[in-house]
Amino acid sequence: MDIDSLIQLDRELLLFFNGSQSLYLDGLVKTLTTAATWIPLYLALFYIVVKNNDSMPKILLVVGSALLCVLLAGTIDDEIVKPTVARWRPTHDGVIGSLVDTYNGYRGGSYGFFSAHASNTFSLAIFFSLLVRSRLLTVFLVAWSLTNCWTRMYLGVHFPGDIMVGLLWGGIVGTAVYMLYRRMYRRLSTGMSYVSSHYTSTGYQLADADVVATVLILTFIYALLKACLALYA
Numbered sequence: 001m002d003i004d005s006l007i008q009l010d011r012e013l014l015l016f017f018n019g020s021q022s023l024y025l026d027g028l029v030k031t032l033t034t035a036a037t038w039i040p041l042y043l044a045l046f047y048i049v050v051k052n053n054d055s056m057p058k059i060l061l062v063v064g065s066a067l068l069c070v071l072l073a074g075t076i077d078d079e080i081v082k083p084t085v086a087r088w089r090p091t092h093d094g095v096i097g098s099l100v101d102t103y104n105g106y107r108g109g110s111y112g113f114f115s116a117h118a119s120n121t122f123s124l125a126i127f128f129s130l131l132v133r134s135r136l137l138t139v140f141l142v143a144w145s146l147t148n149c150w151t152r153m154y155l156g157v158h159f160p161g162d163i164m165v166g167l168l169w170g171g172i173v174g175t176a177v178y179m180l181y182r183r184m185y186r187r188l189s190t191g192m193s194y195v196s197s198h199y200t201s202t203g204y205q206l207a208d209a210d211v212v213a214t215v216l217i218l219t220f221i222y223a224l225l226k227a228c229l230a231l232y233a
Contacts, residue, residue, distance in 0.1 A: 010161045011096050017153035017160070018090070019101025025154070026103050027227035033117070033151035037219060041144065044215040045128060048208040058188050062131065065181040066124060073123035073173040074116040077166070087113035090156045100156035108157035115158045118166025119173065121145035126174025131181070133200040134209035140216045145170075 020026070031037055049062045089112035090100045125141035149167065152158040158166075199205055 006161070010159045011090070011093070013160045014090050014153060014156070014158075015096060015099060017150070018156045019103075019154060024227050024231060027230040028223055029151045029154045030103060031223040031226050032147060033155065037223060038144075040215050040219055041212070044212045048132070048204060048212060051208055052204045055188065058185070061181060061184055061188065065177050066127060068180075069123040069127050069173055069177050070120055072177070073119035073170050077114060077116045077119055077169070082109075082111040082113060085113045086111050087159075087162075090159055103155055106155060106157070108155075112158050112162050113165065114169065115149065115152055115162045115166035117148045117152050117158070118145070118163045119170035121148045122167045122170030123174040123177070126171050127178050127181075130175070130178040131202060132204045132209050133202045134204065134206060136213050137209040140213045144216055 045066075046063070050059055053059045053062065088094070088097075088110065089108050091097055091102060091107035092110055093100070122142075122145045125138075125145045129138040129141055145167075149158075149163045153160060153163065198207070200209070
């Protein structure tokens with residue numbers, strides 16, 4: 001398959017995922033793609049970091065690593081990759097731009113390759129999954145990232161190819177930052193090992209990982225209810 005065929009397939013897939021005739025889904029996606037919606041998640045992640053690290057240097061190391069994920073995954077994309085590659089977003093695409101269903105006229109910036117939403121969220125999902133080592137937390141964080149990816153296609157501001165490359169870059173960044181974190185952590189760690197059924201292999205309490213999962217569930221419920229109430233506002 002040549003590059004032109006791949007681009008055409010990307011356009012067709014975008015139109016499949018893009019928009020709907022449902023005002024409810026429009027409202028739901030608008031809430032899910034808004035950064036402020038996920039503030040409780042970030043606070044929950046900060047909570048388990050503070051609760052499961054016994055010194056300020058360890059806490060700051062995790063926080064700094066998370067910020068580095070965002071810097072490498074999103075900032076490099078927005079400031080370097082997008083203007084360099086200069087691939088139009090679906091809403092600005094000369095072939096299918098007029099066919100893309102938009103929400104309240106939202107079209108995003110000019111260029112969309114690759115998706116910073118995908119790379120940012122997946123880098124954080126991978127980093128915290130490796131950090132905590134809770135299967136439940138991993139499932140919920142990956143689901144959170146993929147939900148953000150879906151909303152970007154629904155709104156017509158990213159092609160599936162933008163999403164896939166964003167996920168790939170986010171995975172690389174999250175893994176690389178975690179490896180760097182581990183090297184730095186060894187200088188601060190006492191070398192304790194955890195074999196209790198109440199802790200993960202990296203020393204995080206399983207009950208605290210459940211807190212993050214609970215916050216994500218409540219956030220999704222909030223988004224569902226908000227979209228429902230918006231229909232009757």
